[in-house]
Amino acid sequence: MQNIKFHTQTDCTHYADVPERFLGAVTPPIFQNSLFVYPTFEKFSRALKKNMQNYIYTRGKNPTVEICEQKIARLEKGESAKCFGSGMAAITSTILTFLRTGDHIVSIKNIYGPTYKFLSSFLPRFNVETSFISGSSIEELRRAIKQNTKIIYLESPTTFTFQLQNLSEIAELAKQKKIVTIIDNSWATPYFQNPLEIGINLIVHSCSKYLAGHSDVVAGAVIGKRDYIEQIFQSEFSLLGGILHPFEAWLLIRGLRTLPLRMERHFNNALKIAKFLENHPKVLKVNYPLLPSHPQYQLAKKQLKGGSGLFSFELKTDNITDNIKKIKKFVNSLRIFRLGVSWGGYESLVHPRAASMENGKPNKIQKAMGLSPYLIRLSVGLEDVEDLISDLEQALSQVNS
Ligand SMILES: *Cc1c(COP(=O)(O)O)cnc(C)c1O
Numbered sequence: 051m052q053n054i055k056f057h058t059q060t061d062c063t064h065y066a067d068v069p070e071r072f073l074g075a076v077t078p079p080i081f082q083n084s085l086f087v088y089p090t091f092e093k094f095s096r097a098l099k100k101n102m103q104n105y106i107y108t109r110g111k112n113p114t115v116e117i118c119e120q121k122i123a124r125l126e127k128g129e130s131a132k133c134f135g136s137g138m139a140a141i142t143s144t145i146l147t148f149l150r151t152g153d154h155i156v157s158i159k160n161i162y163g164p165t166y167k168f169l170s171s172f173l174p175r176f177n178v179e180t181s182f183i184s185g186s187s188i189e190e191l192r193r194a195i196k197q198n199t200k201i202i203y204l205e206s207p208t209t210f211t212f213q214l215q216n217l218s219e220i221a222e223l224a225k226q227k228k229i230v231t232i233i234d235n236s237w238a239t240p241y242f243q244n245p246l247e248i249g250i251n252l253i254v255h256s257c258s259k260y261l262a263g264h265s266d267v268v269a270g271a272v273i274g275k276r277d278y279i280e281q282i283f284q285s286e287f288s289l290l291g292g293i294l295h296p297f298e299a300w301l302l303i304r305g306l307r308t309l310p311l312r313m314e315r316h317f318n319n320a321l322k323i324a325k326f327l328e329n330h331p332k333v334l335k336v337n338y339p340l341l342p343s344h345p346q347y348q349l350a351k352k353q354l355k356g357g358s359g360l361f362s363f364e365l366k367t368d369n370i371t372d373n374i375k376k377i378k379k380f381v382n383s384l385r386i387f388r389l390g391v392s393w394g395g396y397e398s399l400v401h402p403r404a405a406s407m408e409n410g411k412p413n414k415i416q417k418a419m420g421l422s423p424y425l426i427r428l429s430v431g432l433e434d435v436e437d438l439i440s441d442l443e444q445a446l447s448q449v450n451s
Contacts, residue, residue: 137256
């Protein structure tokens with residue numbers, strides 16, 4: 051099974067599951083043990099010398115977690131993967147592995163908020179500086195790279211504004227300059243985008259989103275060449291200890307089995323809803339990369355095999371106070387879409403950016419990132435699309451034009 055090439059759905063269903071290892075159990079057991087014991091000094095000593103390959107302690111390697119790691123590595127077409135207790139643990143540990151005091155990073159302005167905060171206010175404590183660019187052209191990136199640039203950190207598309215970066219151009223430039231490239235691929239998932247194949251070095255995921263898919267797990271992962279993953283494993287992974295626990299890994303394995311089915315549904319639903327909103331007289335603008343009206347549609351078609359269920363839009367407005375009133379009315383009128391952070395689960399959610407404004411003004415991070423406070427983000431779930439459209443339609447009808 052491990053060596054045969056199958057399609058993605060088959061890999062999601064079966065890859066790395068070896069029932070024979072576990073008395074024929076069709077789903078793997080949850081290895082809820084902290085350590086593994088050895089019968090002899092020699093075997094123990096041999097295992098300790100290859101600590102990434104052997105079961106020694108669950109902060110390093112655990113059989114249930116390992117199944118997730120193997121499945122995710124396979125789906126991302128990478129050699130190796132490590133899972134973490136959250137997307138942020140994966141992101142911060144991966145970035146830290148490649149940094150020394152005095153280094154420089156180039157990243158994108160509208161990346162995930164906590165990642166932005168890590169780069170812009172945590173790393174400067176250790177004299178690491180980040181330049182944030184729009185990511186829209188290779189010239190802009192070339193200008194931002196310095197002698198001490200060690201990492202280019204990407205998110206394509208970004209998950210509030212849905213702007214893309216040209217991954218093959220960036221990978222090529224980074225290779226020439228010997229800079230490590232890392233991308234957050236949580237939005238597209240390996241089902242729709244495979245950045246390692248394009249030449250990006252490392253992929254990080256919040257598995258809390260589509261990979262797990264049921265809003266019941268917080269998890270993360272990093273995927274790439276074996277050498278990189280070993281480097282991460284030996285330093286930040288083991289030392290900071292932000293590991294994925296066996297029960298969460300077991301839920302993640304369960305989620306991964308249906309990833310392609312869910313992604314097809316999210317894509318179909320989202321595209322229909324994006325088109326519906328785009329044609330609605332009360333909507334100003336829809337940001338969905340797979341809509342022909344998206345300014346980077348051609349690039350999206352090239353890099354993405356499809357799109358997930360997350361996108362944003364803005365209501366038409368005349369003035370600021372009026373807009374907040376409209377946003378409130380709209381989201382409070384929704385019946386299926388519930389207010390919540392996060393995304394990627396089975397359920398439809400709405401996240402108005404305005405909800406995190408302070409005293410009617412964008413907060414510090416929003417201001418620095420240049421995010422419009424009027425963006426309304428939808429995470430389109432697996433429900434019947436007709437019901438979702440009716441819900442949006444009735445809520446929009448409550449908004450004064
Ligand atoms: C949620 C999210 C993360 C962080 O993942 P957690 O699992 O919540 O720590 C990182 N990147 C993006 C794009 C996200 O949406």
